[in-house]
Amino acid sequence: MTTFTLDDMRRIMGGCAGVPETVDLTDDIGEVSFVELGYDSLAVLEMAARIQQQLGIRIPDDAVDEMKSPQAAVDYVNRRLAA
Amino acid sequence: MTERTRGRSHRPVVTGIGVAAPNGLGTQSYWSATLDGKSGLGRITRFDSERYPVRVAGEVSEFDDTEHVPSRLAVQTDHWSHLGLTAADMALRDAGIDAGDLPEYEMAVVTASSSGGTEFGQREIEKLWSQGPEYVGVYQSIAWFYAATTGQISIRYGMRGPCGVLCTEQAGGLDVAAQARRLLRQEATLVVTGGTDASLCPYGLVAQISTGMLSPRDDPERAYLPFDADACGYVPGEGGAMLVVENEATARARDARPYGVIAGYGATFDPRPVPGEEPRYNLHRAITLALEEAEVTPDQVDVVFADALGVPERDLAEAQAISAVFGPHGVPVTAPKTMTGRLYAGGSALDMATALLAIRDGVIPPTVGVRAAAPACELDLVRSAARDGPVRKALVLARGHGGFNAALLVTAP
Structure with a gap:
C-alpha cells in the first residue's frame, strides 16, 4: 500500500507554495504549525490540491482545517489512503 | 492650493528610485546603459514568437524570478509583480528606509498597472483547458489582478496606509505620482509609487496587437523609431520603476538626499x-x-x-x-x-x-x-x-x- 511520508509533504510544500525565508524544510518541521512556518490558509489549500492530483485521492475543502501542520497533513492523507 | 503656497517643506520629493528595465536591472546599470545608448530590444525569448506578427520586444533578461523574489512570494505572484517587488525593494533601500521603523498607517503604496498578471493567468488557463479546473492553482485568485503588486508590497513591508492601483495604461506611472502627492497632503508620510508591466506572453501580446500600433519589424534597431519618417509602430517591453516619495521636510529631517x-x-x-x-x-x-x-x-x-x-x-x-x-x-x-x-x-x-x-x-x-x-x-x-x-x-x-x-x-x- 502507498504511504505518504513527511518527505513527500516537504516536496509538495516547497514545490507549490514556496519556502519561507526563515525555514529550512529539511529541519524537524513535522509538528510545527503551517502558520508558524509561514504558510497561510491559501497555501495549505494549494498543497491539498496538489496532493489530490498526485495521489488521486479526494480531499474535501473543510479537511484543510484538520491539516494544521505538515505531520497532521501526512496523517490525514494516510488515513484517506487506507480508507 | 499650489505646492508653492504651501511652502517648501511640503513639497513632495522623490528620495528613492528602483529600476527593472530591459537595458539594465538596477538604477545604476540602467542609467549607464541609457546614457551610452545601449538598447535592450531583441527577439522575444520568453516564448516562441515565430508565428506572431510581433517578434521584437524589450525583455528584462538579467532578471531571475527565483533569485530576486523570496520563494513564498514568488509562487503567488506574476512576473510583473516580481519586477515591481524587486524595483520597490531597490527604491526603499536607495531611500534609506527601514519600513519597520515607521508608523505603519503613514506608509502608503500606489502603483500603476496596465495588464495585471497575464503570464500567470495564461499558465492557469492552460491548466484549465488541458487538465481541468482542479489543476488551476489557488494563487490565480490573487496574482492576476491589477492591485496585486500594490498589495504584495504593502504586505511585505507592513505599509498599511492608503493603498491603491491606477490603470490608465502608459499614463499610469505619472498618475500614481500625482496620487502619491495627494496622499502626502493627507495622513501619509511616505508613499511607494511607480509601476511595472510585463505582458510578454502569447495571451498578453495578442491583446496588445489588437491595437494595430505594435511594430512588425524583425530588426531590433529599426523596429521602434518614434518621430522618424520611417516609424512603424512601437516595440512592447517589460519592467518599469518604483519610487519613494515623501514631503521635503520629512526627507530633510532624516538627512535623505532628494533626487527632485x-x-x-x-x-x-x-x-x-x-x-x-x-x-x-x-x-x-x-x-x-x-x-x-x-x-x-x-x-x-x-x-x-x-x-x-x-x-x-x-x-x-x-x-x-x-x-x-x-x-x-x-x-x-x-x-x-x-x-x-x-x-x-x-x-x-x-x-x-x-x-x-x-x-x-x-x-x-x-x-x-x-x-x-x-x-x-x-x-x-x-x-x-x-x-x-x-x-x-x-x-x-x-x-x-x-x-x-x-x-x-x-x-x-
Missing part, C-alpha cells in the same frame, strides 16, 4: 473619436496644466521626455502639442524608451525616474535609432548621443491607450 521635486502635474482625456472627423487630442492642455501648477514658463523647461508612440499620426500630434507650448524646435526632446520599448504603466514611471537622474547628473539621455525627425515634427530631438547641460526642470509626457494624457514636471531639489 514633483512640481507640477496635469491630466486630460481625449474626446471620443467621431467617425469621419479628424481626431482631437488634449495632450497640449495637460502640458499647460502641469506648467501652470508649477508656476514655470515654457522657456524654463530644460527637456521633455516624450511619450513617443512610434505611430506617425500620433507622433505628429505629440510633436504639435510640444511645439504649441514650446515653439518649433523650442526645447530638447528625448525618448530613451527607444532602448526599452514601451513598458506601459512601467514606461512613464521609468521616464519619471530617468528625468530625475537627468537632473541629478545634468545630462539628457539620447533617443536611439531615429535618423532624423520627420520634417512635420518640428522637434529638437536628442538623437544618437547624450547631451550635456544643466537639467533643472524636466517634463515627462505620457499617453495611455483609450485617451489618457498626463504631464508631470520634476525639478531639481
